[in-house]
Structure formats: structure tokens, C-alpha cells
Amino acid sequence: MSKSAKTYALDGGQASRTKRSMRNVVVGLGGRFASLIVTFLAKTIFIDLLGAEYNGVNGLFTNVLNVLNITELGFAASVAFALYKPLKENDRETVAALMNFFARIYRVVALIVAVAGACCIPFLQYIIAEDISELPFTLDQLRGYFAMFLVSTVLSYLLAYKRTLISADQSNYITSLVDNICSVGLNIAQIVLLLIYKNYYVYLGLMIAKTVLNNAILQIIANKKYPYLKAYKRAKISKQERNDIFRNVQALFLQRIGSVAASGTISIVISAFVSLIDAGKYSNYIMITSNVNITINIIFSAVTASIGNLCASENEDAQIQVFKRIRYVSSFFTVFTFACYVGLFDPFIEIWIGADMLMPFSVMVAIALSASVKNLAVAVETFKDAKGMFKNDWYRPIIEAVVGIGSAIGLSYVWGTFGVILGYALANLLITVPIENIVLFRQGFHRPAAGQFINQIGALILAFGCAAVTYSVNGLMPSGVGWFIVKAMFSIVFTILTFVAVTCRTEEFEYYKGLCVDVAKNIMKKIKRKGNA
Numbered sequence: 302m303s304k305s306a307k308t309y310a311l312d313g314g315q316a317s318r319t320k321r322s323m324r325n326v327v328v329g330l331g332g333r334f335a336s337l338i339v340t341f342l343a344k345t346i347f348i349d350l351l352g353a354e355y356n357g358v359n360g361l362f363t364n365v366l367n368v369l370n371i372t373e374l375g376f377a378a379s380v381a382f383a384l385y386k387p388l389k390e391n392d393r394e395t396v397a398a399l400m401n402f403f404a405r406i407y408r409v410v411a412l413i414v415a416v417a418g419a420c421c422i423p424f425l426q427y428i429i430a431e432d433i434s435e436l437p438f439t440l441d442q443l444r445g446y447f448a449m450f451l452v453s454t455v456l457s458y459l460l461a462y463k464r465t466l467i468s469a470d471q472s473n474y475i476t477s478l479v480d481n482i483c484s485v486g487l488n489i490a491q492i493v494l495l496l497i498y499k500n501y502y503v504y505l506g507l508m509i510a511k512t513v514l515n516n517a518i519l520q521i522i523a524n525k526k527y528p529y530l531k532a533y534k535r536a537k538i539s540k541q542e543r544n545d546i547f548r549n550v551q552a553l554f555l556q557r558i559g560s561v562a563a564s565g566t567i568s569i570v571i572s573a574f575v576s577l578i579d580a581g582k583y584s585n586y587i588m589i590t591s592n593v594n595i596t597i598n599i600i601f602s603a604v605t606a607s608i609g610n611l612c613a614s615e616n617e618d619a620q621i622q623v624f625k626r627i628r629y630v631s632s633f634f635t636v637f638t639f640a641c642y643v644g645l646f647d648p649f650i651e652i653w654i655g656a657d658m659l660m661p662f663s664v665m666v667a668i669a670l671s672a673s674v675k676n677l678a679v680a681v682e683t684f685k686d687a688k689g690m691f692k693n694d695w696y697r698p699i700i701e702a703v704v705g706i707g708s709a710i711g712l713s714y715v716w717g718t719f720g721v722i723l724g725y726a727l728a729n730l731l732i733t734v735p736i737e738n739i740v741l742f743r744q745g746f747h748r749p750a751a752g753q754f755i756n757q758i759g760a761l762i763l764a765f766g767c768a769a770v771t772y773s774v775n776g777l778m779p780s781g782v783g784w785f786i787v788k789a790m791f792s793i794v795f796t797i798l799t800f801v802a803v804t805c806r807t808e809e810f811e812y813y814k815g816l817c818v819d820v821a822k823n824i825m826k827k828i829k830r831k832g833n834a
Contacts, residue, residue, distance in 0.1 A: 422448065570706070
């Protein structure tokens with residue numbers, strides 16, 4: 302074991318949490334990269350065969366359903382938090398009782414989403430700025446497309462509740478593996494059938510099939526992994542446990558409003574106040590940032606249950622030490638993603654789907670900022686969720702929703718799509734991030750938040766500095782696939798080296814350096830053992 306790793310050695314429980322987290326990360330990332338390749342290929346063929354208008358509809362309806370998903374209220378996160386302790390103590394009856402309660406709740410949610418979605422169908426034409434007669438589909442077809450999106454969402458609630466149990470048990474690698482395999486299969490099938498039929502209904506039909514198959518597989522795995530669920534099929538949670546969950550849900554519901562206001566309504570506002578074409582172009586950029594964020598979130602989701610376990614068993618000094626290490630990774634991804642987005646967005650879009658799909662520089666930077674700020678806050682959000690701090694900042698989402706939507710609509714009249722995205726980004730950066738920092742540090746760690754603000758401001762300054770260099774240097778290079786690879790390599794290597802140079806004297810850097818050295822040594826030992834066998 303290296304000296305640095307010895308300095309930060311883990312006890313048995315921490316070692317187990319680290320091992321589980323690492324397994325979740327490795328499996329999640331491996332499958333995600335395979336899924337990404339096929340996803341982008343499917344998107345390319347989709348745009349080429351069906352056009353920008355259908356691409357806009359796809360992004361728009363995804364956002365509409367995200368808004369309707371507010372009715373989930375945050376039960377998944379609240380139940381996951383409630384599961385940490387009984388899973389740790391192997392209290393099978395309580396686990397089963399919580400899952401029985403969760404199943405009943407999700408049936409109600411599915412019904413509410415179905416009814417609310419059906420009520421939206423007669424009014425779909427009012428969230429599209431263009432005249433429907435100018436688009437390549439009729440109003441009836443538009444309503445049919447939305448109905449299929451709605452069916453997929455409703456089915457996910459009826460089938461997906463057991464994935465929460467698997468994740469809460471520090472087994473995210475299972476859900477990641479199943480999700481990625483099904484995603485690859487879906488995209489391959491969509492590519493083949495789009496090439497044959499060139500029909501959007503076929504595309505959406507496969508989406509529904511994937512929802513059913515994906516969640517059915519997870520149901521089967523959960524039933525085998527937790528056979529005692531059947532033995533306690535009639536078990537019920539206590540009144541106190543139910544009240545605790547509902548108290549958390551009250552706060553989580555407001556958080557979901559803020560989350561939807563921050564990102565879930567952007568395509569709707571662009572479509573309604575600017576144009577469906579711009580909404581489609583925006584969806585292309587968001588497909589990139591969403592997949593990057595999903596990949597990054599695999600890392601943080603993989604450790605959330607372990608952090609929940611840590612918070613249930615360790616003191617605040619141990620928690621703050623782990624938080625700083627998680628924050629270091631969060632800061633790195635903030636700097637890395639912003640610099641790479643600004644430096645690579647335009648050349649990638651141009652190669653991928655053509656120069657006519659590019660958005661103005663100001664819009665591109667606003668999208669990059671909006672996506673990267675999410676990484677800035679992810680360490681704080683991970684610890685807040687793991688510590689069950691759902692109601693400590695109940696007021697924040699209300700402010701965020703009002704400011705985000707209001708400024709987005711107001712700025713859309715001045716700056717169009719740029720104004721919409723900037724309005725949401727500013728609401729997140731100036732309201733959400735500061736409040737979450739203060740709440741976690743003052744109420745979760747009982748420490749002042751000044752150091753956290755300094756750390757995040759420093760990360761943003763470094764991010765803008767790296768982005769200025771990557772954009773300027775990449776702009777001097779010619780276009781083309783070969784030169785894009787050179788630009789990507791420069792952006793990645795420059796940003797990583799710069800971040801390492803700035804942070805190499807921190808305790809967190811030494812910790813990860815020691816961890817990497819130990820992993821490398823273990824790999825070499827295994828190779829030597831196999832060579833000697």
C-alpha cells in the first residue's frame with residue numbers, strides 16, 4: 302500500500318462501501334460508453350430521415366412528460382433514504398413493507414400522470430410557435446405521438462419501483478448494466494426499422510417496448526435478489542414511518558418543481574416563444590450534455606447509497622472528509638465539461654449532423670454553462686440526499702421556479718433562445734447553488750459555508766480560463782474528422798493537466814493519487830500471478 306493511501310486508509314465498513322461504489326462506477330461507465338455510440342448513431346439517422354421538425358417534437362414531448370413527472374413528488378428518493386437503515390440492519394420485513402407502500406404509491410402516480418397527460422392532448426398546438434399547417438405532420442398525428450410518449454411514461458411507473466431497492470442496496474451496477482443493454486438493443490432496433498419504414502410511430506413503438514422490457518428484467522432480478530419480498534407481501538409500514546416519508550415528500554415535491562423549472566421546461570419555452578426548429582437544434586446539444594451528465598451521474602449515483610451508509614454510521618468529521626473528496630471530483634467535472642463543451646461543441650455538431658444545425662456562439666456558451674453548473678452542485682446534492690435533508694430548504698425550489706421561468710420567458714423576447722437558456726442558468730447559479738451550500742454546511746455539517754463558496758468560485762474561474770484557451774486554440778485548426786480528434790485530445794489533455802497543476806497540493810489530490818497507485822499495483826500483482834501460473 303502506498304504511503305498516501307495508508308494515510309487515508311479505510312476501516313472495514315468504509316472499504317466495503319468503496320468497493321461497492323467502484324464496482325458500480327466501473328460497470329456503469331463501461332456500459333454507458335457502448336450505449337453512447339449507438340445512441341448518437343440512432344439520433345443521426347433519425348434527423349437525416351425524419352427531419353428537424355420531428356427532432357423538435359421528440360425533445361418537446363420529452364420535456365412535457367418531465368413536467369408531468371412532478372406528480373411523482375419525490376417518493377423514490379424518500380423511500381430510498383428510508384431503505385438505507387433496514388438494508389444495513391438486514392431488517393427484511395421493514396424493507397418489504399416499504400416496497401409494498403412504494404408500489405401502491407406508484408400505481409396512484411401512474412394514474413395521475415395518465416389523466417394529466419390525457420388532459421394535455423387537446424392543447425398541444427398551443428406550445429408550438431409555428432402554424433401546425435406548416436409542419437410535416439397533422440394535429441391528429443401530433444396527438445398520437447404524444448399519446449405514445451405518455452404510454453411509455455405511465456408504464457415506467459407501473460413497473461420501475463423495484464429499481465429503487467436495488468440502488469439503495471448499493472447495487473447500481475445492476476440497474477446500469479440492464480439499462481445500457483436495453484438502450485443499445487433499442488437503438489439498434491430503431492436504426493434498422495427507421496431505415497426500413499422511415500416512420501415515427503415505429504420509433505415510438507420501440508421506445509414503449511424498451512420501457513417494458515427494461516423494467517421487467519429489473520423486476521425479475523429484484524425478485525430473485527430479494528425473495529423475502531414475497532414472504533412479506535402484506536407487510537405494512539408503521540404510521541410513524543409513513544409520516545416521515547410524507548414529510549420528506551412535501552419538501553422533495555418542491556425540489557422537483559425547482560428541478561423541472563431549471564431544465565425540464567426549456568424546450569417547451571423555446572418551442573412556444575421562439576420556434577420548434579430551435580427547440581430541435583437545442584435538443585441536439587442537450588443530447589450531448591445529458592449523456593455526459595448521465596455518465597458523470599453514474600459515478601455520483603454509485604456512491605450515494607454508500608454515503609447514506611456513511612452518514613448513518615460515522616461522525617461529521619468523517620463525513621466532511623469524504624465530502625471534500627467527492628467535491629474534488631465534482632469540481633474537476635465542472636472545469637472539464639465546460640472547457641470541452643466550449644472548445645468542441647461546434648466542430649462536433651458540424652461533423653455529426655451538419656453546419657445548419659449549429660447555434661450561435663452565445664447560445665452554445667449558455668448551454669455549456671447551464672450543463673456545467675449542474676456538476677458544480679452535484680457533490681452537495683449527493684450528500685443532502687444521502688443525509689435525508691429534503692425539507693431543510695423547502696423554499697428554494699419555489700424561488701428557483703419563479704425566477705427561472707419568469708426570466709426565461711422575459712429574456713426570450715430580447716435575446717430569443719439565448720435569453721431562455723441564460724434565464725434558467727442564472728436561476729440555478731445565483732439561487733440554487735448558494736442556498737444548497739448554506740443548508741448542507743450549516744445544518745448538515747454544522748460548519749460555515751465560506752470555504753465551499755471559495756472552492757466553487759475558484760472552479761468556475763478555472764473553467765472559464767480553460768474554456769477560453771480550448772476555444773481559441775481549436776478555432777485556429779481546420780475542420781474535419783481528423784482535426785476534430787486533435788482538438789478533442791488537446792482539450793482533454795490541456796484541461797486535465799491544468800486542473801492537476803492547480804490542485805496538486807491538496808489533500809484530495811494526494812488521496813486519489815494514492816488510490817490510483819494502489820490500484821495500479823494490484824493490477825500488476827494479478828498480471829504477475831497469472832504469468833507465473
